[in-house]
Amino acid sequence: MNLPTTGLPELLAEEARRAWQNILESAGEALADRLTEVLAEGPEALQLPRVLACSPFVADLLRRKPKLLLDLVVSGQLQESLPDAEFRDELHRMLCRDGAELSPLLRQYRAWHMLRIVWRDFCRLADTLETVRDTSLLAEAAIAEALAISQAALENRHGAPIGRDSGEAQQLIVLAMGKLGAQELNVSSDIDLIFVYPEAGQTDSKEHPISNEEFFTKVGRAVIGALDEVTAEGFVFRVDMRLRPYGESGALVHSFTALESYYQDQGRDWERYAMIKARPVTGNPQQAAELAALLRPFIYRRYVDFGAIESLRGMKRMINTEVRRRGLQDNVKLGHGGIREVEFIAQCFQLIRGGRDLGLQQRELLLVLDECVTLRCLPQSVGTELRASYLFLRDSEHAIQGYQDKQSQDLPKAELPRAAMAEVMGYALWEDYKAALEIHRQAVAGHFRELIADPEEDAEAADEALSLWGKDLSEQALSDLGYRHGPETYEALQALQQSPRVATLQIQGRDRLQQFMPQLLRACAEVADPDLALQRVLPLVTAVVRRSAYLVMLLENPPALVDLVTLCGASPWIAEQIARTPVLLDELLDRASLYTAPDKDLLRDELRQQVARLGADDLEAQMDALRYFKASHVLRVAASELVGRLPLMQVSDKLTWIAEVILEEVLAVAWVGLTKKYGQPRRDHAGVGFAVFGYGKLGGVELGYGSDLDLVFIYDAAKGGATDGENSIDNAVFYTRLGQRMIQIIETQMAMGQLYEMDMRLRPSGDSGMLVNTIQSFSRYQQDSAWTWEHQALVRARFVAGDPDVAAAVNTVRRDILSLARDDVSLAREVHAMRENMRKHLLSDGRSEEGEFHLKQGVGGIVDIEFMVQYAVLTWSHRVPELARWSDNVRILEALGQEGLFEQQECEALTQAYLIYRSAAHQLSLQQQPGTAPEGSFAQERAAVRAKWQQLFAPYIDETTDQ
Template sequence: MSLSTEHLPDVLAPQAVLAWERILEQAGPQEGGALQDAITDPLVASQLATVLACSPFIAGLGRRKPDLLLALLTDGSLQQSLPEATFRQQLQAALDVPGTELGPELRRFRQRHMLRIVWRDFCRLADTLETVRDTSLLAEACIDVALAHIQAGLQQRFGRPVGRQSGQPQQLIVLAMGKLGARELNVSSDIDLIFAFPEAGYTDGEKRQISNEEFFTRVGQGLITALDQVTPEGFVFRVDMRLRPYGESGALVHNFNALEEYYQEQGRDWERYALIKARPVSGDPRLAEQLMQRLRPFVYRRYVDFGVIESLRGMKQMISAEVRRRGLDDNVKLGHGGIREVEFIAQCFQLIRGGRDLGLQQRELLAVLEECVSLGCLPRQVVDELRSAYLFLRDSEHAIQGYQDKQTQKLPVDDIPRQAMAHVMGFASWDEYEPALRAHRQCVSRHFSDLIAPPEEEQTAAEALDHVGLWAEDMDVQVLAELGYEDPEKSLQLLQDFRGSTRVVSLQAEGRERLDQFMPLLLRACAEVEQPGLALQRILPLVIAVVRRSAYLVLLVENPPALAELVSLCSASPWIADLMSRHPVLLDELLDRASLYTAPDKEVLQQELTQQVARLATDDLEAQMEALRYFKASQVLRVAASEIAGRLPVMKVSDNLTWIAEVILEQVLAVAWADLARKYGEPQREGEGYGFAVFGYGKLGGIELGYGSDLDLVFVQDGARGSTDGERGIDNTVFYMRLGQRMIHILEARMSLGQLYEVDMRLRPDGDSGSLVPGVEGFANYQRNNAWTWEHQALVRARFAAGDPGVACRVEQVREEVLCRKRDTHELAAEVVRMRRRMREHLLPREGDDRFHLKQGTGGMVDIEFMVQYAVLAWANSTPELARWSDNVRILEVLGREGLLSRDEAALLTRAYLEYRGVAHQLALQQQPGEVAGNLFASERAQVSAQWQALLGVAEKEAAQP
């Protein structure tokens, strides 16, 4: 019997025939004949043609394993649903055969069932819910059986894990999150897991006992390897553990008490959102239910939770912003009107009302939507529309993923994959399928937009348009003059040049319509600030940048307060205007005024970054780098906005900019480490942690970062002996050197959102000629025996910024020892003065009475910094607290308190230093060089210079002598 291809479109039929011929060729005469006999039923022959034409994944699997295809064709499992227990029973029976290895059998089992699942889905023998159920059951069987196998093997070595209080044997509880938790897994999905065990204790092994935490960590690691590792047989499921407490930096397993304590004390709303679908898929059912009962109060508040609405609104804005930022419109899951928006609608009601209305405490999305009808949360028609769209979108997702077994939700762009997808979805062509998809997505998008909408503004966009003459072709100077533009002729010329620009002239009809709607609003908004013409001049480059991405114009039209904030900020700072025009994606940050004018502390910054990167694949380095750049740009915008609004004093500005850098450095280290560890394994060394620390010098070390500051960094490691534990193991020294190089690359690489930071590594031992990542002992030896005085000056401002606290502690001990060394103060003063004179010669070629360079000028910031550094090196031997701090302000505070300077002298230097820095920040926001009129700080400069003479005047005179 030959394939039945009459039902296939012309472009797909040859694909099926060619695939079948290759399968038969690979099978050989005898097995090929059996395959031919297996499709004598015309219905089966037709199904086979559909699957081979529409899934190169199945065609390739059949070619590699014709015996697997033959077995499924002959045992009848392709034509029937399977009972739930079948999956575990089949896998366990296969592993019970002597000599069977876990890893290869799991992969063969996955191949068998994925062939069956995709076949039944593509041939519409199974509905959407059966497909997601069977894929989930496959994953659960693999987890449960593999877990039992791994734990049994470890128990032979270490004994059974026993609870300290109960004395009962322990099992690992695997919490399935996300789609697996709801048994809604798609056909090429990763699985989100959290590992937990009931209580602390030790194993009862006769030869060796280990803690329960260590035992279950080994179990968890074994499970991840068994499922996730790619071998010649492929993989079973990609495993994602980032939803666990503290994400990638947290322990792999937690006991029940630790898990409950974390969520009650530190859990965030997005973690509540994630836990809605959590479901135990292994372990003692009684203990698993006990764990869920302990977590439920965190997920579901006791009463209707109006307090979560703002948080959900923020999540909703993040979803919309991500679609714009990443260009996800061709993604059936993440794009507008996609699967994620349906899920968000349901889960919003669960978080808000689930504590009181227990019927919402379900995991399955469609069941939750039905409950919303019963409770009156959503009308029946809305739920019916959402259900229909959801099933259509999930079927579309499976058609995309089943094509090549790839974890993607992006619509195909080539003709053959498009035709295959349309055929699987029951359409004759892509041109028929695409409008149906668009209709469903528009429906979902409409309901998503209506959900927890922001309060209505007092003035609607339509009312704002009611101004005769604004943005008309024949608008004249008088219109702008009446609005208060200070130079209406110049502003009119700007508008005419803008209207005639290539980008505007070439706009399509829809873009032109949106621009015509936006421009009157912009002109009116600019008229509300002190200098309308200046504001317009600064904002037009942004409009030019986004005019072809008119979704941003719509954002501003629909959110008048956001437009007002944009005008206000750009009017106040050309630096912000330039930032926005280079990175229009930051317009999303204007939607939440409370957030925009709130610069978060370091802990909140860490939480926000964790949330932003939690859903990114750890091996997607480009996505991680883009996320870090957006995080930095958005957070720096918050700081600048807060400073302009007068909400942050200068020290707080620098604090926040420094925290941003530190949080980013910690994440960059984590990403670089994970990237290298995948290739080479991790360094084998004593102790825990990275064995690697990042120290900030200069402005980062002194907690004085500005808006455009680079980062002076020094890397130190303590694990150079030995090698990494991967298959491609390398010497630890090489690993740490590559780790440093990878971090620098991540920080400095230019991408669409620019660089993270410029990095300067010249302050490391031996500078550019020295090792990029010296060991602790090498660092210590250099500082003790070879470092110049100026390097010890730099060491004053050295501070731990990221990495291993254990390594940091050892380096800080070296720092304290070196700074507290007894020195010849006369010789020290001469060295400091020589370095200051050299710096001034190189960095301040001209100094006159008319201009004062805030940083390098006489009586400026660097003079104060050098005096502070001299004081630390001269007097820390007798006053060790001077070596405690790395920032000038707190060192000056110690100098005044300990009587090394008078309190008035210390206060004078502190005040001058902060005033200089404050003006420098303001000049940076105005994109002006860091200098002011010579008479502006005449008194402060004189006082600082007087203090310089008091401390270093003798050395200054000696240095001036020929």
């Protein structure tokens, strides 16, 4: 058969023809004829010249084993992807045959699959991800079978290893590191492994027992020999054990206890980096999961850890030194803009944020990049560019390594391998490939430099910084920066310097504080009141000084430090929230999101995605996620309000939406937990049969920053029915426990506090009533037993989470109750009396504090407006049902004006007063000030409210209080 070399450059075509001739001569006449016949029947004849020309490794392998080509073509495996399980299943079947020997069979199996993998990669029948997956699966199969046979052989001599405490048989867990751990192995890679066994003990042989450590050391050595030893058949995989504790000087195997002790006491930053991709590839799945859980706290810090950047910088500096020393500038892995820099970018975010954003706790680099985009750590365009560059670089790596089956990432220098590499990569000329490579490398290097590269050194600024911290700090230096209260500010800084928390800092923490404080002092000096801003930020510094990665985060992100100082200077409430919950500093990294409060649909999607990444049974993690979600989004609302991006109505909307989506998720989490235990309540209709109604500010879409939640729980299920699980309980009991679980999730004190304070006293019969009520019992209570003030509260009742069908039924009850015809005189007197009692109870002697106006309870204040609106709804809804539609005061006032029940001018004046009061209350809340104003404030608004109050109630009251 004449080899079809059309399309190949002549240099490569000649190489292919020479290799083919050598194969035919080696095969002999009969096999050569059979090869020619089989190749003519399929696409392999057209693919073969490219593979032979571009891979001397394949050409030499087929010269030595021409039947391998015949068998592979006949098998059809050159043209198809294989399922994951096929690799180990096939190898296991081969080793189970009579007379099978481990070492030669492993090497024959490796030759088969490496030929297949390189063929498919070079002919672009497989994409990059299939190539690395197949190479990884080949390695995993070889490891697993070598281990199984080696351990079985040793057990025949020494018995099975038994755990001292558990009494259970032990298995060696091979921890795959690096690219094998991530299933990203390249086509000629060594494999980095760590050998671990669960617990100490000894084997159960009566004649020749040995310790578990000795047993597994022997097994480990046997596995290494089976894979790494070079024989006449070659090798399987080069094995590198240097990543184990203590490296080459350490024990070959470690127990779980020894491994945990090492990483807790001596684990270094580069080992955290290495462990990101660690994956158990053998052993009992339960014990493998236990090992992964044991390692996770070492790898991923619970807080945002920007200290990882400096560690990665250190590793990169070491790599750069090695690159220069060994002349590796043309290395596609270690050189400028190479594979390692893409890995560093992804793993930097994993180390910084992986403890909190569990979606980053993945091994595969491309999945991590996708998660970085999802979390907005990287812009979509950057994620797309890094992905494309990474795949290009990995393809280049395979073209280099598949050429001679050597573990190299250096670009070739000779003409023939350059022509081969350009051909594999799809370029006619080497120069064209090199130009494309340079574009990708420049892109990677640019993104790497923005994230990890060293900040600019400024010797003059460094010298100046010495005068702003430590023993050289002085009142004069502060004054020179623009601080106006030098003695007080200097005293506060001295107190921090001399505090026990700072005095006992480790060297690293002390150095970070030394770098941070001058930057903080300069940043505070740029705002209107430097002393006040610094005073508010110092509690945060005190709180995080022992977790100095937060200080590094602010040093690494100067705009975030500016935002921190600006926001804390503007609001002590924000300063207190961040000091109490330093993880919120992470929100300062994305200025676009910090000053943008999402709408409800985006909030709902974000929260569901965050909770979905967590374990379904990990209630604590879910509760933590809910608390962070609330704290971070409330911070965004406050920041947006402070810079004027959100008017009052939108502030309340945003805060209310946050509460609603949290309640939806709390209900979903509670529902999943209870139905898993008890099954679902039997009902006549679909849905959960449970609705959450918000009253008060939540119902009125008027939440503030510190508002609690007034809630009522209502359910609909067949009386006497039960859940359908094995542990069946009565429907009423189930829904009561559902409400209790929701309260537990919301009110449990955790590291980030409660979600909200809750008030359930507005339910039927208040504290003495049932926690959850049926629709029927709720309706009966409202009709027969509720007080007027409870009907007033019902005006502001609104469905906020749960089953829409239940909500519709409850809304019908609400509308019917609010639309009852009432005696105007009796109603007016009851509402007026309730308002006076409330004022007397909340404000001494029925008056404001001397010289102050209480925005909420004062005469002509917020509650007066609310009572007038509620009175109007209860009085006129039987004639104007539209009034019962709304739960918020502004829209009810709008309806009253449209229906002519209030003068339009009155409605506008009351609405304006209401919004002005609430805006002032929001601002006071952010300043942590009481909700009062000087007595003379808001004179026009108060007059309008008093006038309308007199008009509504004076005709019905014998002795109207002078307002």
